[in-house]
Amino acid sequence: MTKRYLEDFAVGQTFGSGRLRIDKERIKTFAAEFDPQPFHLDDDARDSNARDSIFRGLAASGWHTGAITMRLLVESELKRAGGIVGTGFDEFRWPRPVRPGYELRVESEVLEVRSSKSRPARG
């Protein structure tokens, strides 16, 4: 698919993504490396750390779901020339726990189109 440049974007455009299923074993191995807390590691019925936590059961690390979101975005129809790179978020929310077996997908919408102040050829 053709890459999109600054002039190809317009307010209101939307882009869809495919779907990725989040796997129970990957939830645990991701957490073991990056977010080793019981509610991301342990769903053993004999050890109720996950069930007694604020999540009431095994849930994916928010960094895992964020990373999967990035994968979906990179492979979505957005196809931004120069790549999908950001310097941060003004408003970022994890509204609900992501459980083993959930399928994730991304919808993106162009809210504003503007040139970079320091590099007007970029946006």
Place this chain on the structure above:
Amino acid sequence: MTKRYLEDFAVGQTFGSGRLRIDKERIKTFAAEFDPQPFHLDDDARDSNARDSIFRGLAASGWHTGAITMRLLVESELKRAGGIVGTGFDEFRWPRPVRPGYELRVESEVLEVRSSKSRPARG
């Protein structure tokens, strides 16, 4: 170390972390799974995709550095009872690229202490 409860926190407290070194091979494997873009995958001098990108060389995915930050925070002196869980960020920035071999550490500071409106025993 003892876990800290709501009443143990006060504005101005700071908590340090250990250090984690970010490895070149892990930058590439993380990116292959979650953020497959040239500037996170490729530092081969024969293929200049990374060097010609906005990063001017291999840089870690922001999701990778975020995840490492979480690991440092979980193992830091913060030790929040109930775990380190958040619903999002109001201001989140990736100010500079993270290169292979960089060591990361986290400093956290308590800016405000307040009870949850819906569950006053939490905060």
